[in-house]
Amino acid sequence: MPSTVEPGDEFTGSGSSVSLTRAQRGTARDTTAEKRWAVGHALLTDNSIGAITMFTEDLERSKAFYQEVFGLPVLFEDPNSAVFEFGPTVINLLEVPAARELIEPGTVAARDAGSRYQLTIGVDDADAVCAELARRGVTLLNGPLDRPWGLRTASFTDPGGHIWEIAQKLSSAGS
Numbered sequence: 001m002p003s004t005v006e007p008g009d010e011f012t013g014s015g016s017s018v019s020l021t022r023a024q025r026g027t028a029r030d031t032t033a034e035k036r037w038a039v040g041h042a043l044l045t046d047n048s049i050g051a052i053t054m055f056t057e058d059l060e061r062s063k064a065f066y067q068e069v070f071g072l073p074v075l076f077e078d079p080n081s082a083v084f085e086f087g088p089t090v091i092n093l094l095e096v097p098a099a100r101e102l103i104e105p106g107t108v109a110a111r112d113a114g115s116r117y118q119l120t121i122g123v124d125d126a127d128a129v130c131a132e133l134a135r136r137g138v139t140l141l142n143g144p145l146d147r148p149w150g151l152r153t154a155s156f157t158d159p160g161g162h163i164w165e166i167a168q169k170l171s172s173a174g175s
Contacts, residue, residue, distance in 0.1 A: 052119070053092040055099040055108050056160035062093045065159050069136050086121070093160070111161040118155065118163040126152040126168035133166075146170060 056062040063082040066072055075090060076083040080098035084091045099108045123129045126144045133140065133156060141163065143154025152168040 049089050051090045051092055053094050053099070053102070054158075054160060054162050055096050056093050056158075057096055057111060058159055059093060059095045061159045066091070066093070069133065069138055069158075115161070115163050118165050120153075120165040120167050123166045123168050126154055126166055129166050129168075130154050144168075 059080070059082060063074065063077070066082070066084050067074065070084070070086075072084045072086075074082050075085045081092055081094045083093070094102065096108055130140060130144050133154075138156050141155040141157060144152050145154070146152050150170050150172075152170055153165050155163055155165045157163050
């Protein structure tokens with residue numbers, strides 16, 4: 001059965017049998033579950049997102065995309081998934097059959113069903129990043145565009161249909 005992964009997890013095993021062992025993180029996290037349910041405490045004691053699992057019909061093509069476009073090494077992989085680290089967050093690419101098992105009784109939407117989210121990465125120079133994306137064979141959905149909320153953005157999709165946005169903060173003096 002697919003597992004949730006977080007940055008700092010240690011991976012051992014081979015083939016489709018993989019066990020995840022949480023790296024030592026100190027005693028502060030040991031009582032997190034108890035604190036979540038105590039009266040007067042917030043449900044989320046750690047407001048960061050450790051992992052995002054995205055479903056894909058073609059794991060090999062998606063894995064190559066993340067390696068080539070983002071220049072990232074594979075942190076972990078097995079026959080059903082490939083994991084990449086984006087700072088404190090890991091992106092877990094999971095093949096659709098394994099995704100169905102992970103979220104049942106929920107359903108996995110088809111790639112062409114439309115997007116319900118986008119992932120944004122901050123950059124220093126949106127135009128330079130767009131030029132590099134084009135050099136790497138990426139076709140933009142839009143942009144670069146100056147947005148009224150003070151960002152210069154551009155969007156593209158990965159092979160699984162997930163929308164990624166790059167965003168540059170504009171100076172307050174305008175663009």
